[in-house]
Amino acid sequence: MRPMHFISGLPRSGSTLLAALLRQNPRFYANMSGPLSGMVNAMLGEMSDRNEFSVFITDQQRRRVLQNLFESYYGPEYTAEVVFDTSRIWCSKLPVLCGLFPSVKMIACVRHVSWVIDSVERLVRNNALRPSSIFSYQTGGTVYTRAEGLANGDGMVGYAYNALKEAFYGEHAQHLMLLQYETLVRDPARAMAAVYDFIGEPAFKHDFDSVQFDADEFDARAGTPGLHAIGKKIVAQERTTVLPPDVFRRFENDAFWLNAQANPQSVRVV
Template identity: 40%
Template sequence: MTEPSPADGRPARDFDLHVISGLPRAGSTLLSALLAQNPEVHASISSPLLGAIQAVRDHFNMADQTAASLVPDEDQRELHGHLIDGYYRQRRQGRRIVFDTNRGWTAQLGLLHALSPGSKVLVCVRDMAAVVDSFERIFRANPFMLTRLFAGPQEWSSVYTRVEALTQRGRVVGGPWLALKEGLYSEHAAKLLLIDYDLLAQSPLQVLEQVYVFLGLTPWDGHRLDGLSLPEAELARVRQFDQNLGTPQLHQLLPSVRYQRRDSVLPPDLLQTVRALNFWQALDGSKAQMLRQTG
């Protein structure tokens, strides 16, 4: 169903908006590709939409002390709504269900609720040791290309400095980790469905079935586990995104779903330290739901 008409009489959005968020290297690209098989769904890798919305909001509140008071909340809400509609007008190509992907959404659930009350959030999570291990493998696979994920030699010089940098506040792993913690214990936590990477990779069809139930959507029975891809225009954007970061194949999408268990390349002491960050394993005090591997 599409977004209901606002009380102020503005036209209803003619597509359903949901978001994908969570940790990096935790299956968001795979989940997007699987969802995008549904002809009614648009889903891709991380978009700049949330950043644009935040930039407009920040401008009203920072550029001039009186600017925010001159633009009522309802006008700001309408402006941000037009950003959403405009960004996806061409991209969705008439599809009625849109998934916007950004790891920052879990820290902006109040904003999401204000702009799109019916939206829900699919949150990709994974053992933090596996997340960091995945980044470390990418770094080691490209010894002559120093990724822009690190500020310089003081950060990329050893596995210890690399892990410390990645997990700092505001960095590629630490930022989404903090955003996840904020969202999980917020008043809007019921919007969240956490999806464990191992479960997604091993039982993707069962995960998709539960995703449709959570979102209140009619299940689509045409999903397949091979021939995975994104539209060519999206693939070109993905390749450019990864190249700009100096991280080739960061968003690599294999043609078929394949779960591969592997030993970590992290030293044992780092493994222990990073695994202690898996706070979502117990959802005590949170209204979020989680799909997890039970076997």
């Protein structure tokens, strides 16, 4: 089976930009978040003891079924030599993925959580006439309820953050690399060099002035135009936050990956 790697981490932290850059390499396939992680979750559930026939299913069979799921999903129409699949769920599935693909590498995109919340809020305000799927198309919230909903354990940001910490401090952390959004947009050459070194692939000359990615139809159906939009040229844009000061301050100390003393597995942080 061809090399299989994964992009995960926090939302609004550069995963779409990373995928857009990786796919410039004709040997690679990468895209925005897709359905495969949900399919893996569904298959794990169906093969669990909640199924009365699970007594007939061995771990070897479970492993083979999941491996075949990946192989079938990325079938012959995908001609790339190396595949990157993207989902915020993958960090929580690192033990499963390591069992399926012993040489797997996972790149987790991270960003200061305050700016993640700010980025989502900015999207909501830019599309004020179109309720977003991020909040189940509800229309009665405020910036406070939206921030709370994003940050709780089942929220878009809170779940991804907890899954990231699980992988970062877990026994398979050697398969994990954290790529900071700030590095990706301020020094994309260094960021991509680190990615290639981490996955053990030969370097490739990327074009940071002509980056292309189109998910307009998907974003429009989600009620959030611009959700996966990226600029053609990679630039770091300085801006002030749209969040109230107390909301912004609530998350400003959550970047645990910046504390070198709290990295017991020596996870690479770029």
